[in-house]
Every structure is written in C-alpha cells, then in structure tokens.
Amino acid sequence: MQKITTAMADMLEDELMALTDKYLAEGKDPGAILEAYQAGMTEVGKRYEAGEYFVSELILAGEMMNAGGEKIKPFLKGETTQGPSKGRVLIATVEGDIHDIGKNIAGTIMELAGYEVKNLGEDVKTSVIVDEVKSFKPALLGLSGLLTLAYDPMKAVVDGLKEAGIRDQVKVLLGGSQIDEHIVKYVGADVFANDAMTNVSYLKSLA
Numbered sequence: 001m002q003k004i005t006t007a008m009a010d011m012l013e014d015e016l017m018a019l020t021d022k023y024l025a026e027g028k029d030p031g032a033i034l035e036a037y038q039a040g041m042t043e044v045g046k047r048y049e050a051g052e053y054f055v056s057e058l059i060l061a062g063e064m065m066n067a068g069g070e071k072i073k074p075f076l077k078g079e080t081t082q083g084p085s086k087g088r089v090l091i092a093t094v095e096g097d098i099h100d101i102g103k104n105i106a107g108t109i110m111e112l113a114g115y116e117v118k119n120l121g122e123d124v125k126t127s128v129i130v131d132e133v134k135s136f137k138p139a140l141l142g143l144s145g146l147l148t149l150a151y152d153p154m155k156a157v158v159d160g161l162k163e164a165g166i167r168d169q170v171k172v173l174l175g176g177s178q179i180d181e182h183i184v185k186y187v188g189a190d191v192f193a194n195d196a197m198t199n200v201s202y203l204k205s206l207a
C-alpha cells in the first residue's frame with residue numbers, strides 16, 4: 001500500500017492507476033487502497049504547505065483521487081449489504097468551499113451502507129441547505145468543509161436551522177480533516193467525522 005501512497009504523493013498518475021488496477025485484480029482490501037490514497041493526499045497537502053507544490057498539483061491530485069475512487073467504488077460495493085433505505089442523509093460542502101472529494105467518498109459509503117443520500121454538491125448557499133432540510137427531512141445533515149473559512153458558513157447553516165425552528169429535527173455532522181470538537185462546539189453541531197466510516201457507525205447509533 002505504501003507504493004500507492006508514494007505514487008499519489010509524487011504525482012505519478014500512470015503508476016498510480018496501474019497499481020490500483022493490479023491490487024484490485026489481486027483482491028486486496030479496497031478500503032485499505034482508499035486509505036493509502038488518502039495518506040498520499042495528506043502528503044500532497046504537506047508539500048503544498050511547504051511551497052514545494054502549487055495549486056496545479058492540488059488540481060491534479062484531486063483528479064487522481066477521483067479517478068482512483070471511481071475504480072475502487074465498485075469493489076467497495078461487495079463489502080457492504082444493500083437493502084431498503086435505512087434513513088435519509090443530506091450532504092453538502094458549505095458556501096465558499098469547493099473541496100468535494102472527501103464528501104463524495106463519505107456519501108458513497110453511506111449509500112453502500114443502505115442510506116438514501118442526497119448530495120447537494122459544493123459551495124452550496126446556506127439558504128439552499130436549510131430549505132433542503134425542510135423539504136427532504138433527513139435524519140442527518142453532513143456539512144463538509146476543508147477550509148478554515150468554512151466554519152462560519154457551517155455555523156450559519158446551524159443558525160438557519162434554529163431560526164427555522166427545525167434544529168432538533170436533524171443531527172448535524174461536520175466532515176473534514178481539520179474538524180475537531182472545538183469546531184463542533186463553535187458551529188453548534190452534534191458530531192464530526194475525519195474519515196468516511198465514523199458517520200456510518202454514528203448513523204447506526206441513531207436508529
């Protein structure tokens with residue numbers, strides 16, 4: 001798996017795709033492959049912070065992650081049981097933030113675990129999210145954001161739910177690698193997820 005992480009971090013797209021195909025064909029754990037991709041992404045982020053990579057590399061890294069994710073998705077399917085919907089989940093990346101790769105992965109995993117997932121996309125206006133909660137009536141609202149600037153729009157959504165008198169009708173989960181309990185408290189959310197699986201166990205605990 002280290003080879004996947006290194007290929008991702010070093011931006012070796014052809015090698016990364018070939019390794020992914022090889023490992024999937026060999027029956028290696030698709031979840032572990034996905035985790036190796038993420039570790040590579042973390043390294044890309046570090047190199048960007050260090051001034052070694054630029055936005056063009058971030059874009060390419062995003063494309064590589066999406067391409068790999070598409071290959072891995074069908075294999076993840078075999079791991080989970082699909083049946084009637086266990087509940088509704090609404091997900092969105094909040095206003096001002098266009099990072100959507102992690103949210104989409106989390107959405108796919110919730111779908112595979114049997115939840116009805118509505119994905120509003122990225123850079124979604126606060127009012128649109130609040131209106132969708134009113135009409136779609138999800139059990140869980142997953143707000144994603146990777147930018148520090150995303151915390152205030154997240155808070156605005158929770159405030160909007162309160163103003164609409166529907167805050168107690170939905171659990172609010174914050175997703176993103178930098179989210180912690182302090183941000184949950186600041187935003188007025190219920191829980192956070194730094195990975196794509198925590199939310200599934202949380203959803204199970206709600207039932």
Ligand code: B12
Nearest residue numbers: 045058062097098099100102142147148175176177195196
């Ligand atoms: C790829 C990437 C991009 C791509 C995004 C492509 C896309 N379609 O998403 C592009 C190039 C567009 C981009 C743009 C920018 N980026 Co950027 N980007 C990244 C990078 C390298 C990886 C993010 C990623 O996809 N990770 C892989 C996924 C799988 O992980 P994840 O997002 O954390 O998601 C997991 C969990 O967090 C959780 N999760 C996430 N969401 C949700 C939702 C739910 C419901 C649940 C349950 C779970 C969950 O589960 C996921 C799966 O395990 C990060 C650095 C890093 N390593 O995180 C920087 C990073 C996030 N970017 C950063 C910056 C600064 C920017 C730009 C401002 C750059 C610029 N100067 O223009 C712009 C922002 C534009 C905007 N308005 O949003 C900074 C943010 C710093 C900060 N604290 O604010 C980072 C941290 C890089 C850095 N170290 O400086 N970026």
